[in-house]
Amino acid sequence: ATTLGAAAAQTGRYYGAAIAAGKLGDSTYTGIVNREFTMITAENEMKWDATEPNRGQFNYSNGDRVLNQALNNGKRVRGHALLWHQQQPGWAQGLSGSTLRSAAINHVTQVATHYKGKIYAWDVVNEAFADGSSGGRRDSNLQRTGNDWIEAAFRAARSADPNAKLCYNDYNTDGINAKSTGIYNMVRDFKSRGVPIDCVGLQSHLTNGPPGDYQANIKRFADLGVDVQITELDIAGSSQAGGYSTVTRACLAVPRCTGITVWGVRDSDSWRTGENPLLFDGSGNKKAAYNSVLDAL
Numbered sequence: 651a652t653t654l655g656a657a658a659a660q661t662g663r664y665y666g667a668a669i670a671a672g673k674l675g676d677s678t679y680t681g682i683v684n685r686e687f688t689m690i691t692a693e694n695e696m697k698w699d700a701t702e703p704n705r706g707q708f709n710y711s712n713g714d715r716v717l718n719q720a721l722n723n724g725k726r727v728r729g730h731a732l733l734w735h736q737q738q739p740g741w742a743q744g745l746s747g748s749t750l751r752s753a754a755i756n757h758v759t760q761v762a763t764h765y766k767g768k769i770y771a772w773d774v775v776n777e778a779f780a781d782g783s784s785g786g787r788r789d790s791n792l793q794r795t796g797n798d799w800i801e802a803a804f805r806a807a808r809s810a811d812p813n814a815k816l817c818y819n820d821y822n823t824d825g826i827n828a829k830s831t832g833i834y835n836m837v838r839d840f841k842s843r844g845v846p847i848d849c850v851g852l853q854s855h856l857t858n859g860p861p862g863d864y865q866a867n868i869k870r871f872a873d874l875g876v877d878v879q880i881t882e883l884d885i886a887g888s889s890q891a892g893g894y895s896t897v898t899r900a901c902l903a904v905p906r907c908t909g910i911t912v913w914g915v916r917d918s919d920s921w922r923t924g925e926n927p928l929l930f931d932g933s934g935n936k937k938a939a940y941n942s943v944l945d946a947l
């Protein structure tokens with residue numbers, strides 16, 4: 651195969667990228683996106699601040715641009731993200747308690763309903779666990795509405811779009827550590843109680859490469875009966891090409907690791923300014939890291 655998407659398809663997987671609506675007029679950018687990737691994530695356009703700038707008033711214009719760019723070119727879409735402590739609209743940042751809870755669940759319902767039938771998988775909840783050794787939840791306005799806010803969000807998403815896979819997504823969860831174990835325990839609990847969850851996203855914002863127990867961590871989640879997806883991959887550092895190879899091989903070694911998404915197209919598109927963590931250089935040329943992924947797929 652000569653593209654990332656076609657190479658990943660040889661084992662039934664996808665290879666995706668996060669894209670920005672504002673860059674779709676750049677033909678170098680759109681050319682790479684259309685050629686290489688089979689799954690698309692909106693980098694910012696489906697987040698809460700973008701889709702519900704005023705309470706109860708929804709704006710899907712940029713989200714729909716990203717969606718249509720994907721669907722019109724035969725690609726699938728990962729929805730990102732229904733609830734998160736960051737990139738909330740100002741009005742939601744000012745709410746708490748049962749008022750915030752109803753606004754949040756309404757947001758899940760409305761956005762998942764708008765995109766019903768068009769989304770392969772939703773990041774229903776993003777980054778809800780704390781860094782460090784606690785293994786517990788991160789403090790946030792959403793968490794302060796009650797520990798059951800995550801399962802309430804997953805149930806609302808399932809009701810709104812029964813065919814979308816529903817994922818929990820987070821960072822610093824690539825290896826086996828207190829944070830990833832906290833999430834593992836939540837997923838195990840959800841599965842045992844019938845709370846709808848289908849997948850776990852490992853963001854994998856990395857330097858040089860993943861931790862040595864990356865594959866083992868992917869496998870332990872898969873063994874709970876959920877798919878695992880690498881959702882926001884980017885790798886800084888001098889061992890970048892090798893790191894990309896290691897990530898690719900780890901996913902391919904676990905049958906339920908269903909795909910990999912890189913968080914941007916060219917280095918100049920990356921949110922990690924100056925770290926050049928992506929597969930294409932600023933001119934759109936393939937980097938060594940690109941060849942390393944293609945060889946490993």
Ligand code: XIL
Nearest residue numbers: 693694730731776821853882920921
């Ligand atoms: C980032 C985007 O790439 C930036 O453009 C934006 O300014 C901030 O958010 N984890 C996530 C993504 O889940 O949504 C974040 O995306 C990167 C970290």
